[in-house]
Amino acid sequence: MSKQFKSVQETLEKYIPAEELSEVKRILYGYNRGQHVKSIPICQEALDLANKNNFEIVASKVEAEPEQLRKPRIVRLGIIQNSIGAETTAPVQDQYLAIEAKIEKMIDAAGAMGVNVLCLQETWHMPFAFCTRERYPWVEFAESATTGQSIKFIQRMARKYNMVIISPMLERDEVHAGTIHNTAVVVGNNGNIIGKSRKNHIPRTGDFNESTYYMESTLGHPVFETIYGKIGINICYGRHHNLNWLAYGLNGAEIVFNPSATVGELSEPMWGVEARNAAMTNNYFVGSINRVGTEYFPNEFTSGNGKPAHKDFGHFYGSSYFSSPDNCCTPSLSRVSDGLNISEVDLNLCQQVKDKWNFQMTGRYELYAKFLEDYIKPNYQPNIIRDPSMK
Numbered sequence: 001m002s003k004q005f006k007s008v009q010e011t012l013e014k015y016i017p018a019e020e021l022s023e024v025k026r027i028l029y030g031y032n033r034g035q036h037v038k039s040i041p042i043c044q045e046a047l048d049l050a051n052k053n054n055f056e057i058v059a060s061k062v063e064a065e066p067e068q069l070r071k072p073r074i075v076r077l078g079i080i081q082n083s084i085g086a087e088t089t090a091p092v093q094d095q096y097l098a099i100e101a102k103i104e105k106m107i108d109a110a111g112a113m114g115v116n117v118l119c120l121q122e123t124w125h126m127p128f129a130f131c132t133r134e135r136y137p138w139v140e141f142a143e144s145a146t147t148g149q150s151i152k153f154i155q156r157m158a159r160k161y162n163m164v165i166i167s168p169m170l171e172r173d174e175v176h177a178g179t180i181h182n183t184a185v186v187v188g189n190n191g192n193i194i195g196k197s198r199k200n201h202i203p204r205t206g207d208f209n210e211s212t213y214y215m216e217s218t219l220g221h222p223v224f225e226t227i228y229g230k231i232g233i234n235i236c237y238g239r240h241h242n243l244n245w246l247a248y249g250l251n252g253a254e255i256v257f258n259p260s261a262t263v264g265e266l267s268e269p270m271w272g273v274e275a276r277n278a279a280m281t282n283n284y285f286v287g288s289i290n291r292v293g294t295e296y297f298p299n300e301f302t303s304g305n306g307k308p309a310h311k312d313f314g315h316f317y318g319s320s321y322f323s324s325p326d327n328c329c330t331p332s333l334s335r336v337s338d339g340l341n342i343s344e345v346d347l348n349l350c351q352q353v354k355d356k357w358n359f360q361m362t363g364r365y366e367l368y369a370k371f372l373e374d375y376i377k378p379n380y381q382p383n384i385i386r387d388p389s390m391k
């Protein structure tokens with residue numbers, strides 16, 4: 001991991017002269033209320049936890065304009081990226097416990113920083129073994145969304161810190177024949193389970209052989225109303241689907257988390273673009289979370305591209321960050337370390353940006369609904385008007 005490039009931001013800061021850096025950052029990362037996104041202090045307790053347990057913390061704040069009739073709605077959001085804690089050859093329970101031990105320290109740091117809403121990465125409690133196409137032991141990580149050990153742990157942490165925690169996990173649905181799903185459970189600040197969302201788009205690209213394990217969600221685009229705000233979860237590959245983002249927005253989400261697992265070769269140039277675009281066009285905050293590190297599996301697998309068999313997915317590049325409805329984004333965590341990214345946001349900004357840009361008012365939903373209704377018919381003819389002078 002140590003040979004990996006650390007972060008774009010660090011490189012910009014190292015090599016670009018200060019007066020130009022300010023402009024470069026304005027253009028790349030946007031302004032919040034006419035200024036660069038501000039950082040906020042990290043308390044000593046959180047710093048000590050980070051130093052002792054080898055993770056980084058970055059913390060920022062995104063402000064809204066003061067209003068006459070509404071009070072600010074200040075909420076601290078947190079996102080956690082982590083590498084696995086033990087070799088993938090270790091017993092399943094040991095692998096789980098090693099990850100849980102890391103996450104506990106990071107949630108403690110989030111608690112010390114007063115985080116209100118926290119989201120973990122996609123299937124945080126296990127290695128991302130879906131490249132292997134092997135069933136065992138990987139499906140043994142799947143757990144009940146209500147009684148599994150990972151959700152019990154998350155409920156305990158939510159209660160401890162009065163925090164809403166989103167736990168993206170591999171779910172075994174005991175009621176439905178033990179089928180497996182890629183799920184995110186929303187745990188309320190009292191440790192209660194508010195509900196769950198599932199992955200709508202299952203990748204069929206690269207080594208992401210997830211369709212071997214689970215099917216697409218049938219739960220739609222639920223938005224969970226919590227004491228800290230309205231939350232949607234667009235799991236990983238769903239971030240390439242604009243209508244998926246749109247649906248969470250139209251259902252009223254103020255914060256959408258995108259818990260992910262993706263690798264440099266496949267998607268890194270898209271990472272900084274897609275979530276920001278979604279935040280800007282749907283006027284909500286987005287927390288983008290990617291796992292970090294390289295995970296090696298015991299047996300080789302191929303990618304179906306004629307290249308040699310291998311035992312790893314490639315490097316999960318971390319870089320977890322927040323995007324804001326006003327099109328600014330916060331600093332990212334690095335590409336190489338476990339980390340906690342915190343942003344204190346004012347949810348009033350969502351409505352303020354809606355009022356400024358009027359995307360919802362100008363959206364032609366009836367036009368798109370009609371188009372899609374026609375498009376999905378087997379006899380659909382694409383509306384192409386061909387230049388009659390072409391041979």
Ligand SMILES: NC(=O)NCCC(=O)O
Nearest residue numbers: 203208236237261262267
């Ligand atoms: N976990 C997952 O859906 N990954 C797919 C690859 C990507 O979307 O970058």
